[in-house]
Amino acid sequence: MPHTAEYYLERLAEGSITPEEWNALQTLLSAAENDAAFAEVLDRQLQQKAAAPGHYPQAVQHIQQGLAARIAAERSTTQVTPVKRLTPRRWMAAAAMVLAALAGTWLLLPRKATQPGQPVAARTPQLAPGINGALLTLADGKQVMLDTIKNGVVALQGGAEVRVVNGALVYENTGTGLAYNTISTPKGREYHIILPDGTGVWLNAASSIRYPIAFTAKERRIQITGEAYIQVAADARKPFYVATPLSQIQVLGTAFNINAYEDEGAEVTTLANGKIQVTGNTLVNGNVLPVTLLPGQAAWCRQKELRVTEGDVEKALAWKNGIFSFQDADIPTVMRQLARWYNVEVKYEGQIPARTFEGEIGRTLRLDQVLRILTKTGIHYEIDGNIVTIQP
Amino acid sequence: MERTQLYNEEELLRRVAGGNEQAFSEVVDHYAPVVYAQLLVYLKDVHRAEEVSQDIFMAIWRNREKLPGMDNFPGYLYVSTRNKILTVVKERVMATEEPPEDRLHSLLTDPASAVEFKELMNSIRRGIELLPARRKEVFMLSRQENLTYDEIASRLGLSKNTVKEHISEALTFLRDYLNRGMDVILVGLLWLAMAGF
Structure with missing residues (x-):
């Protein structure tokens, strides 16, 4: 042979191998006695790569997801250690209990991934990302869990039909009577609702919306807690109002995001397009002064404080697009978001490390994967059950 | 950047042996870039390289009870990787008469x-x-x-x-x-x- 194993492997790696060399390599490879020579070259290359590895975060993420799925699949076929999986019957019973007891027991339920191919580690449910789901409270107090329903009629009330279409709640055959429904998402759930007038509402985790089953009044009014993105259907004759714990928003145009989580300290309403007017519920300098937002602007509202700031629409809507987006976010800010999505409680040991984060992380990752990214900046953590402790 | 040695590797491997998936995914995080990059060099297709990387780590997971007694885990991993590469290189080179266009x-x-x-x-x-x-x-x-x-x-x-x-x-x-x-x-x-x- 005119050339060594190393020569051919290098040509192959570069992609510059000629047809003649290809044939020579075929001959070399088909003789088992050459395996050792090839192995030696490959060993050396691997050692070099290991000394200064490149960064392939996308590839690693895909590999991790694939492995999680394969491990889960093997476990379910071998059943060596039976995981506490509930049978359908017992699941129904558990669901009934949940309806009575509300949040807190969600962990007991088997979780379903929102999309196929994004498996969730079954044995560590508290680490799994949030999924699609919510609790619907009807006017008569009846509650329906929307987690597992993909399509179908959920309820009939006052002539209105409530259906789930592709995992989103839709109102049809607008009824008459003035009745209110509430949809609330616990931690670890998000949900998409289409209101009777066609307005679309995306609810983030730990949030709620209260609305009439038919907008028969002169004005359309809904109430929001937590975080929601709202795309208001145009109807010039019926102005649209949103009430949050701290403010009133009059919608003069279309799409905006409200972040009104009480633990965030301030409400931020970011306008994507159209025009809205925000009024604080408390007096500002003794006055009720509404502010009007233009696209890209945000209203920042606290007790006795309301101002217009430059907003970041992309960042404000990141959650709806399946991403955590952080900009100059300190650790408590990051952890509050993670706590809501992964349904965990966050504790701090000693002083909270003074670091800020910038960047985006997919909400489909498991919590341990997200936290591991944070450790690269020198943060330490411990997970015990559903409590995450941040250590200095 | 300290990358060659995984911090606390012994302890991590013991946890992997006990079936701890989180510990396993930390090990994968650390070593996958090397394994993946080397596979990509020869397979020239990101999806295939990801798939074969998974095969390699899956084999480690299946044999996890062997991990605690092992004094050179990277050595073990790289030998499995090298063997796998040799197999896939053979398959790829034998599959066509002429080199595929790169x-x-x-x-x-x-x-x-x-x-x-x-x-x-x-x-x-x-x-x-x-x-x-x-x-x-x-x-x-x-x-x-x-x-x-x-x-x-x-x-x-x-x-x-x-x-x-x-x-x-x-x-x-x-x-x-x-x-x-x-x-x-x-x-x-x-x-x-x-x-x-």
Whole structure:
């Protein structure tokens, strides 16, 4: 042979191998006695790569997801250690209990991934990302869990039909009577609702919306807690109002995001397009002064404080697009978001490390994967059950 | 960057042996970039390289009870990786009479195809911009000034092997970059920015 194993492997790696060399390599490879020579070259290359590895975060993420799925699949076929999986019957019973007891027991339920191919580690449910789901409270107090329903009629009330279409709640055959429904998402759930007038509402985790089953009044009014993105259907004759714990928003145009989580300290309403007017519920300098937002602007509202700031629409809507987006976010800010999505409680040991984060992380990752990214900046953590402790 | 040794590896491997998936995914995080990059060099397809990486780590997971007694885990992992590569190289080389066309290589060497694939050429340029400074310098000396490894080594005061490794890693990175598409890589970059690289 005119050339060594190393020569051919290098040509192959570069992609510059000629047809003649290809044939020579075929001959070399088909003789088992050459395996050792090839192995030696490959060993050396691997050692070099290991000394200064490149960064392939996308590839690693895909590999991790694939492995999680394969491990889960093997476990379910071998059943060596039976995981506490509930049978359908017992699941129904558990669901009934949940309806009575509300949040807190969600962990007991088997979780379903929102999309196929994004498996969730079954044995560590508290680490799994949030999924699609919510609790619907009807006017008569009846509650329906929307987690597992993909399509179908959920309820009939006052002539209105409530259906789930592709995992989103839709109102049809607008009824008459003035009745209110509430949809609330616990931690670890998000949900998409289409209101009777066609307005679309995306609810983030730990949030709620209260609305009439038919907008028969002169004005359309809904109430929001937590975080929601709202795309208001145009109807010039019926102005649209949103009430949050701290403010009133009059919608003069279309799409905006409200972040009104009480633990965030301030409400931020970011306008994507159209025009809205925000009024604080408390007096500002003794006055009720509404502010009007233009696209890209945000209203920042606290007790006795309301101002217009430059907003970041992309960042404000990141959650709806399946991403955590952080900009100059300190650790408590990051952890509050993670706590809501992964349904965990966050504790701090000693002083909270003074670091800020910038960047985006997919909400489909498991919590341990997200936290591991944070450790690269020198943060330490411990997970015990559903409590995450941040250590200095 | 301390990367070769995984912090607390013994303890992690003990937890993996006990069936702890979180510990396992930490081990995978640490070693997967090396395994994946080496597979990509020979498979030239990001999806295949990801798939075979999974096969390799899956085999480690299935044999996890062996891990605690092992005094050289990286050695064990790299031998499995090398054996797997040899198998897939054989399969790939035996599968066709002629070498399949390598798009990255033709773009980098053939000016005519570079004109034809102007868009791709632009993404390669963007990819090159993302290389670490020293790696980019080595790569440009090799591609634009057509210097040999020896010439680059003496000009920059590096060993020939370091030059070789820079170029091979630059090519692997560009292959991953091109093969994966721009939008995806942007998210990856944000991730890196976040991780403080």
